[in-house]
Amino acid sequence: MDQLKRCLFGFKMIYLMYLLLAFNAFVNGMSWMNLAAYGITAGGGILCIWIFLRWKRYKKAVGIVLLELFALSYAVSAVTHISYAGIAENAKGFIWLVLPSIVLYASAFDMSGEEMHKELTSLASLYIVYCTAADAISLSMLAWGWKYDYTDPAGTIHSIGYRWGRLWGIYDDPNHGATISAIAVLLLIYLFGKTRKLWQKILLVICGIIQYAYIALSDSRTGMLCLVTGLVLYTILQIVRDRRTAGKRILILTVTAAVIFAGDVALKAAYAPVDAMMRKREAQNISSSVNNGRKQKLKQDYSNGRMELWGSGLEIMESSPVIGVGYRNMSGYAQQHFPDSYMVKNAARIRYDSMHNLEMDVLVSQGIAGMIIFLALLIHMLWKIIRRASVLQNADDHFIAVMLSAALALGVASTFLSFIFYVNAPQSFCFWLFLGYGMHALTKEKEAPNL
Numbered sequence: 467m468d469q470l471k472r473c474l475f476g477f478k479m480i481y482l483m484y485l486l487l488a489f490n491a492f493v494n495g496m497s498w499m500n501l502a503a504y505g506i507t508a509g510g511g512i513l514c515i516w517i518f519l520r521w522k523r524y525k526k527a528v529g530i531v532l533l534e535l536f537a538l539s540y541a542v543s544a545v546t547h548i549s550y551a552g553i554a555e556n557a558k559g560f561i562w563l564v565l566p567s568i569v570l571y572a573s574a575f576d577m578s579g580e581e582m583h584k585e586l587t588s589l590a591s592l593y594i595v596y597c598t599a600a601d602a603i604s605l606s607m608l609a610w611g612w613k614y615d616y617t618d619p620a621g622t623i624h625s626i627g628y629r630w631g632r633l634w635g636i637y638d639d640p641n642h643g644a645t646i647s648a649i650a651v652l653l654l655i656y657l658f659g660k661t662r663k664l665w666q667k668i669l670l671v672i673c674g675i676i677q678y679a680y681i682a683l684s685d686s687r688t689g690m691l692c693l694v695t696g697l698v699l700y701t702i703l704q705i706v707r708d709r710r711t712a713g714k715r716i717l718i719l720t721v722t723a724a725v726i727f728a729g730d731v732a733l734k735a736a737y738a739p740v741d742a743m744m745r746k747r748e749a750q751n752i753s754s755s756v757n758n759g760r761k762q763k764l765k766q767d768y769s770n771g772r773m774e775l776w777g778s779g780l781e782i783m784e785s786s787p788v789i790g791v792g793y794r795n796m797s798g799y800a801q802q803h804f805p806d807s808y809m810v811k812n813a814a815r816i817r818y819d820s821m822h823n824l825e826m827d828v829l830v831s832q833g834i835a836g837m838i839i840f841l842a843l844l845i846h847m848l849w850k851i852i853r854r855a856s857v858l859q860n861a862d863d864h865f866i867a868v869m870l871s872a873a874l875a876l877g878v879a880s881t882f883l884s885f886i887f888y889v890n891a892p893q894s895f896c897f898w899l900f901l902g903y904g905m906h907a908l909t910k911e912k913e914a915p916n917l
Contacts, residue, residue, distance in 0.1 A: 495618025574902030604635020644689020869904030
């Protein structure tokens with residue numbers, strides 16, 4: 467492993483840990499996290515320059531030209547409307563668009579199969595250890611009461627614990643917490659397939675149960691969608707590899723899906739008496755009415771306000787259809803041009819800065835031009851997967867199936883939660899990492915055996 471690869475590996479470990487802590491309500495308000503953000507940005511920028519200087523090693527990255535055009539499209543949109551959020555904010559949006567696609571995605575195409583396996587094992591172990599601890603702590607918060615408010619050193623109030631009929635835990639948002647946990651479950655599948663020791667398999671199953679319990683009690687439809695989609699796609703890719711196993715794998719998937727949904731119902735039913743006690747104790751608390759209001763709203767609007775938000779996005783897009791307004795500018799743009807839209811004025815008094823939908827984020831941020839490039843990139847990637855999936859190598863089929871199914875599952879989940887582009891989040895990190903590993907392993911030439 468050369469010096470650049472060692473630096474990339476070290477950076478990925480630090481970057482992943484930083485992102486996980488950035489979604490920890492007890493940590494993300496600390497002053498040292500701001501310093502860490504500057505360090506990550508500087509380190510990532512240096513690595514990007516280093517990679518550019520050795521661009522011939524990464525030119526085989528699938529879709530790299532389309533990614534470059536997409537970044538250029540974003541730059542045009544951001545600069546054209548830079549007055550709404552300023553230089554700093556638009557620069558951040560550009561950095562978090564470009565850095566993951568270079569440092570995490572493109573860098574994979576200069577790695578051997580063995581290097582990818584070793585790196586993923588280390589990153590997966592770090593991710594799972596953290597998520598298991600975080601979710602275990604979150605589950606313990608069920609005994610704390612209806613809600614728990616924590617004020618960080620900067621004076622920001624974080625609403626955590628069990629609130630509004632959902633387990634937020636240590637996360638600032640249960641949807642993010644649930645999708646982060648769903649990724650952990652998919653990584654557990656990868657490690658489970660690698661290990662041969664029984665005690666290690668048992669330990670991995672226990673970790674999986676903890677992640678699953680958090681996803682179920684978070685009541686996050688996005689998290690559950692991510693998990694189930696990942697399992698379905700993993701099964702499909704394995705069947706494509708060996709159709710003789712179709713019956714067995716479909717049976718396993720059916721049983722797993724039944725356990726997942728039955729467990730979801732059982733966990734909530736088991737906690738119902740405690741939940742009822744909390745409702746009675748907090749009958750006069752606003753959180754009770756919010757909880758009832760949320761459940762009632764879901765009956766009336768299953769999208770939970772997303773349709774109205776997307777309608778606001780279409781209004782913005784119609785006013786700047788070709789190049790959009792830039793991701794970091796959309797909130798300021800809406801306040802100035804559409805002050806009565808749902809994005810600015812809504813019953814929950816939320817000032818939205820994203821569309822909670824990847825496709826709408828792209829359309830609003832980069833207009834029709836950005837959407838055309840995005841669709842071309844998506845079609846190109848899917849076509850590569852379809853063409854090459856039937857020739858998976860025996861040594862890598864499990865690895866490729868987990869990586870691509872996890873990346874595609876995150877892509878599906880991004881339909882209801884903003885990440886992948888523009889946002890610095892663990893889900894974005896994992897999407898680009900998995901996509902890079904999977905696409906490189908799928909398209910690379912078969913390696914010669916060691917002699």
